[in-house]
Amino acid sequence: MEMLHKIAFIGLGNMGHPMCTHLARNGFSVSGYDISPEALSRLKQIGGTPCTSIAEAVHDADYVISMVPTGRHVREVYEGAEGVLKHARPGAMLIDCSTVDIESAKAVNAAAVAANFEMVDAPVSGAQPAAIAGRLIFMIGGTEEGYNRAIPPLKAMGHTFVHIGPAGCGQAMKICNNMMTGMSMVAISEVLTLAERLGLDHQTVYDVVTKGSGNCWALQAYCPVPGPVPTSPSSNDYAPGFSAEMMLKDMRLSQQAAASSSAATALAGAATAFYQMLVAGGHADRDFSIVYKLISGRLSSETLKKDVT
Structure with a gap:
């Protein structure tokens, strides 16, 4: 299968792991980071590359996708000293699939824009069964350009993609x-x-x-x-x-x-x-x-x- 874009996936838990599985099955090169050694081991089993830090995962990625528990975690992943905004390559597309408060989503998007990145909030519906089946529904907040750029990897993980409105509207x-x-x-x-x-x-x-x-x-x-x-x-x-x-x-x-x-x-x-x-x-x-x-x-x-x- 022809190799597509490089994906850095942050958060490899109950949702992140099956999402990575479908990305790998669809020809994407997947690197990932999680604080759980077991989650990193599972990523390796599906052909992904486990990384020891966010910086290592994102440095050459075309897309950065995150699936973490709370707004605090999202802000740390993107805005932290070792986070995405400081270490992703210029031009990388940022997609946060976490479910968090609207204020955090808007704040992270604003920080991404200030750092010259395109970013969307793209939370999902369907829970783990849909993630396993590759049938997630994505609700996307951001610019029209961001929505269009986000679609290729999202298609590997879901079947419905709706551009809801500006940043924060997906949340x-x-x-x-x-x-x-x-x-x-x-x-x-x-x-x-x-x-x-x-x-x-x-x-x-x-x-x-x-x-x-x-x-x-x-x-x-x-x-x-x-x-x-x-x-x-x-x-x-x-x-x-x-x-x-x-x-x-x-x-x-x-x-x-x-x-x-x-x-x-x-x-x-x-x-x-x-x-x-x-x-x-x-x-x-x-x-x-x-x-x-x-x-x-x-x-x-x-x-x-x-x-x-």
Whole structure:
């Protein structure tokens, strides 16, 4: 296969690793950096080049792609003394796929522009299953030129690419999307709990609601009860496709954005409290759909000892 562009990928975790896998499969030369030795080892196994620093990874890359947990991490990756803006080659295209606060996305983009780099925020939807399948949806904030330049590597990892607007708009769209996902999972968990107590079978509820007006992604593709969707985390003891801790982070981002824009989001606030209870109860690393077990009473109150205020 003809070698395409050189990619430096920063952040090789549950999302970053499968994204790198698809880049490598599509002919890109992938170098990567992560603080985890295990993550670097996995990169080598798929034909990538593990690096000992961000500087080493990015020095000759055509594209720098990042997938890290928070806005603080994004700012450190790009603006830090050993970061991308000081060590990437001139003309490299910068793509941040993390989900972070809008203010951090705008600040990093402004720093990139000041350093003569083109940058977009390009958070994703679909969670780990879509990353593994190469079917991610990218919500892209930045200039039209940045959007067009970002598309070639994104095509290796996803199937839908939407230019949302200027810098920060990709993050705004992602926050709204995940707010809906978090609320939907709580809502369908309440529905399934009520249905069970009314004597209805989970499979029957799934079959009917997915064909009716109550259908939603949280039920159809990510059903929180084991059985109806064999590929959903609930059918694998809630092994994380997207952890409760990460959903809590995103729901908090939604509440931060709502507060800053004077938007009323009472339902999202209530949903946020459920994910806070999960994390406080020791379930941070399990899939966020385990909120069903909390709502249905299947998680013992003994696991919820910590202060959740």
